[in-house]
Amino acid sequence: MADYVFGVDIGGTTVKMGLLTTDGTIVEKWEIPTRKENKGENILPDVAASIEAKLSEKKISKDNVAGIGVGVPGPVTADGVIQRAVNLGWGKFNVNEKLESLTGIKTMTGNDANVAALGEMWKGGGMGYKSIVMVTLGTGVGGGIIIDGKILTGATGAGGEIGHIHVKDGEEKACGCGGHGCFEQYASATGIARLAGEHLAKWSKKTVLTDADLSAKAVFDGVKAGDELCIEIAKDFGECLGKGFAVIATILNPEAIVIGGGVSKAGEVLMDYFMPAFKNTVFADCGNCKMLLATLGNDAGMYGAAKLVL
Amino acid sequence: MADYVFGVDIGGTTVKMGLLTTDGTIVEKWEIPTRKENKGENILPDVAASIEAKLSEKKISKDNVAGIGVGVPGPVTADGVIQRAVNLGWGKFNVNEKLESLTGIKTMTGNDANVAALGEMWKGGGMGYKSIVMVTLGTGVGGGIIIDGKILTGATGAGGEIGHIHVKDGEEKACGCGGHGCFEQYASATGIARLAGEHLAKWSKKTVLTDADLSAKAVFDGVKAGDELCIEIAKDFGECLGKGFAVIATILNPEAIVIGGGVSKAGEVLMDYFMPAFKNTVFADCGNCKMLLATLGNDAGMYGAAKLVL
Numbered sequence: 001m002a003d004y005v006f007g008v009d010i011g012g013t014t015v016k017m018g019l020l021t022t023d024g025t026i027v028e029k030w031e032i033p034t035r036k037e038n039k040g041e042n043i044l045p046d047v048a049a050s051i052e053a054k055l056s057e058k059k060i061s062k063d064n065v066a067g068i069g070v071g072v073p074g075p076v077t078a079d080g081v082i083q084r085a086v087n088l089g090w091g092k093f094n095v096n097e098k099l100e101s102l103t104g105i106k107t108m109t110g111n112d113a114n115v116a117a118l119g120e121m122w123k124g125g126g127m128g129y130k131s132i133v134m135v136t137l138g139t140g141v142g143g144g145i146i147i148d149g150k151i152l153t154g155a156t157g158a159g160g161e162i163g164h165i166h167v168k169d170g171e172e173k174a175c176g177c178g179g180h181g182c183f184e185q186y187a188s189a190t191g192i193a194r195l196a197g198e199h200l201a202k203w204s205k206k207t208v209l210t211d212a213d214l215s216a217k218a219v220f221d222g223v224k225a226g227d228e229l230c231i232e233i234a235k236d237f238g239e240c241l242g243k244g245f246a247v248i249a250t251i252l253n254p255e256a257i258v259i260g261g262g263v264s265k266a267g268e269v270l271m272d273y274f275m276p277a278f279k280n281t282v283f284a285d286c287g288n289c290k291m292l293l294a295t296l297g298n299d300a301g302m303y304g305a306a307k308l309v310l
Numbered sequence: 311m312a313d314y315v316f317g318v319d320i321g322g323t324t325v326k327m328g329l330l331t332t333d334g335t336i337v338e339k340w341e342i343p344t345r346k347e348n349k350g351e352n353i354l355p356d357v358a359a360s361i362e363a364k365l366s367e368k369k370i371s372k373d374n375v376a377g378i379g380v381g382v383p384g385p386v387t388a389d390g391v392i393q394r395a396v397n398l399g400w401g402k403f404n405v406n407e408k409l410e411s412l413t414g415i416k417t418m419t420g421n422d423a424n425v426a427a428l429g430e431m432w433k434g435g436g437m438g439y440k441s442i443v444m445v446t447l448g449t450g451v452g453g454g455i456i457i458d459g460k461i462l463t464g465a466t467g468a469g470g471e472i473g474h475i476h477v478k479d480g481e482e483k484a485c486g487c488g489g490h491g492c493f494e495q496y497a498s499a500t501g502i503a504r505l506a507g508e509h510l511a512k513w514s515k516k517t518v519l520t521d522a523d524l525s526a527k528a529v530f531d532g533v534k535a536g537d538e539l540c541i542e543i544a545k546d547f548g549e550c551l552g553k554g555f556a557v558i559a560t561i562l563n564p565e566a567i568v569i570g571g572g573v574s575k576a577g578e579v580l581m582d583y584f585m586p587a588f589k590n591t592v593f594a595d596c597g598n599c600k601m602l603l604a605t606l607g608n609d610a611g612m613y614g615a616a617k618l619v620l
Contacts, residue, residue: 075595083595131465145561147462154563155441158595165557166591169479177593247475247557251455253464281476283487285385285393285468 002066005309006054006105007119008047009071009112009301010034012087015047018302019054022066022310024123028054029302040089048102067106067309070095071115071301075157080109083157108308112301114151114160117144119304120258124296129255133248134294135162137216137241137263140176141184141191145252151308163188167244186240189262192216192233199233220266223273234273241270242277245291250283260294267293312376315619316415317429318357319381319422319611320344322397325357328612329364332376332620334433338364339612350399358412377416377619380405381425381611385467390419393467418618422611424461424470427454429614430568434606439565443558444604445472447526447551447573450486451494451501455562461618473498477554496550499572502526502543509543530576533583544583551580552587555601560593570604577603 002022009016011034018029032050035042051068055061072095074085080096095109110118117126117134126132130149136142141163145152152159163184164177173194175182185191196214200207207229212218219237222230245257259270271291279287296303312332319326321344328339342360345352361378365371382405384395390406405419420428427436427444436442440459446452453472455462462469473494474487481491483504495501506524510517517539522528529547532540555567569580581601589597606613 143561147457152457152562154596155565156563156595156598158563158593159561161560161563161593161595164593165560166553179591179593243476248561250471250475251453251469251558251561252462253466253469253471255465281489283468283471283474283489285466285471286464288466 002064004060004064005066005306006051006068007302007304007306008068009115009305010043010047010073010088011112012036012073015043016298016302017047017050018299018306019058020303020306024303024306027058029299034088036089038089039091040085043088044095044099044102048099051103051105062105065105067108068099068103069115069305069308070099070107070109071112071305072109073112076109076111076153077157078153080107081157082109106309110151110153110305110308111144111157111160113142114144114153115304115308116142116260116300117146117160117258117304118151118307119296119300119302120260120294121146121149122307123303124258124300125260125292125294126256126258129290131252131254132256132258133160133162133252133254134258134260135245135248136261137187137189137259138261139188139190141188142261145254147252162244162248165244165247167240167247183240183244186237187244187263189216192219192237192263195236196233199229199236203229205229216263216266220269223266223269238270238273239277242274242279243281245274245278246281249278249286249289253286254289256290256292258292258294260300264293312374314370314374315376315616316361316378317612317614317616318378319425319615320353320357320383320398321422322346322383325353326608326612327357327360328609328616329368330613330616334613334616337368339609344398346399348399349401350395353398354405354409354412358409361413361415372415375415377418378409378413379425379615379618380409380417380419381422381615382419383422386419386421386463387467388463390417391467392419416619420461420463420615420618421454421467421470423452424454424463425614425618426452426570426610427456427470427568427614428461428617429606429610429612430570430604431456431459432617433613434568434610435570435602435604436566436568439600441562441564442566442568443470443472443562443564444568444570445555445558446571447497447499447569448571449498449500451498452571455564457562472554472558475554475557477550477557493550493554496547497554497573499526502529502547502573505546506543509539509546513539515539526573526576530579533579548580548583549587552584552589553591555584555588556591559588559596559599563596564599566600566602568602568604570610574603
């Protein structure tokens with residue numbers, strides 16, 4: 001049995017890397033820049049070189065490494081083939097085979113959102129559960145589904161793409177995906193900022209938002225301070241978030257939904273705004289789904305990537 | 311290796327039973343009545359007696375039976391505990407343990423809709439696929455999710471309860487579950503009949519529905535005959551069906567959706583009405599999900615129950 005494992009989370013700006021023991025303790029974590037030039041051809045060689053350097057530095061032999069887990073920003077099929085990763089300049093190829101040939105170490109690759117979900121289940125907000133959905137409320141809305149401890153990858157690597165489920169009829173503005181009424185249009189940081197702008201334009205009373213940047217943080221700071229407009233915006237946001245969660249919980253009947261991403265920093269106050277719509281919309285048998293906050297932040301992908309090979 | 315397996319599908323009126331070879335060929339199928347009196351306490355003893363009689367008749371020893379698979383109308387957790395089965399009079403108990411103690415044969419139990427999905431994957435419309443969602447458009451809308459050949463049971467046995475996902479805002483009529491705008495309110499046989507009634511009340515031109523029973527069959531017979539009102543109703547129904555399918559496909563990214571139940575008897579014409587809304591609403595990466603018709607009819611549960619133990 002090997003003692004170590006690498007977790008690698010490849011993002012558009014930096015690659016987050018971690019050397020962990022196989023029980024999930026971080027020995028060391030570090031970052032390298034993501035070199036996207038020439039269709040990102042340097043990214044995996046850079047990762048391989050960084051791993052080789054770390055093994056030399058720590059005097060760890062490759063025999064004592066269980067493998068390298070990798071999270072990438074794009075759809076990945078179960079055999080490690082990325083379909084495309086626009087943010088990295090990558091087209092379609094087998095990431096597992098490429099990194100294995102560079103390092104001689106077994107590699108497993110997953111979509112970054114799915115891998116982060118696995119990380120939160122293993123060592124984060126979803127610890128103790130085996131079937132969870134992680135929902136990342138960031139610039140967009142990402143998702144990862146874990147069933148009995150395994151990622152639901154999907155037929156084309158797009159399992160858990162919950163940001164684009166339809167949650168609202170009659171929306172006139174288009175989502176980035178071309179759809180109308182996508183979950184992401186309301187439940188993301190961008191979505192809250194948009195809702196805030198729309199509400200503010202119709203608001204004549206005093207509000208803290210008048211002199212603030214319109215952001216999820218400003219809205220929830222306002223909610224905590226009792227600002228009337230912010231509370232209205234949070235209700236609107238919560239209605240869509242709760243409806244989206246209800247659809248997810250009704251289909252999958254998970255033990256828990258784990259909420260991460262920038263918006264989740266608002267904390268427990270979020271629950272007050274989405275729980276009424278959730279309870280009102282979810283099928284009763286699925287209604288006791290736990291609602292938990294993610295705890296690993298930017299390290300979730302690194303943990304989850306490592307778990308992928310264990 | 312055993313040569314035989316039993317598949318048992320317990321319904322509110324009859325229990326459908328099958329003796330199959332382990333490669334999935336039916337040796338014999340038969341039915342016994344479902345005796346619901348005294349909280350359904352006779353149902354499993356009746357099943358056990360029927361199995362014992364069949365084994366004697368066919369001169370098959372219990373050692374040569376891989377097991378008994380059972381489908382029941384209610385939520386069942388992975389360990390075989392039914393939470394309740396209102397149609398049978400049952401409360402909460404472990405079906406596996408009960409039938410094993412009655413027969414001495416290993417038993418596996420699942421929810422009837424989930425088990426039917428497994429059957430369609432094994433020997434029906436979903437043959438050749440490993441990750442499918444079966445949607446049963448009957449009196450209500452039932453569902454079963456199969457991921458990598460395994461039923462998605464859910465934390466409380468309610469996985470795949472897609473009949474109660476929210477698909478339409480602003481609905482005033484309540485669903486049987488108490489919700490408003492549930493998939494089942496539009497996409498079931500009952501739902502189509504209701505839509506037909508609403509449309510007919512506002513219709514002044516000639517239509518075949520004037521002298522017909524308002525049913526899914528009447529509507530789709532009318533569609534095939536070019537009836538203008540029936541086409542309007544089918545469009546309305548198709549809009550909701552397509553939106554529901556899109557949400558399911560976007561979350562799960564299955565290889566295929568298999569459509570069963572009474573409404574599916576309308577056949578390929580259904581596709582014309584739900585595919586536009588599906589294509590318009592689904593996340594692009596999940597849009598190549600195959601749409602297939604179920605082929606096993608009432609035998610799906612028996613096949614799937616048998617597959618449960620194999």
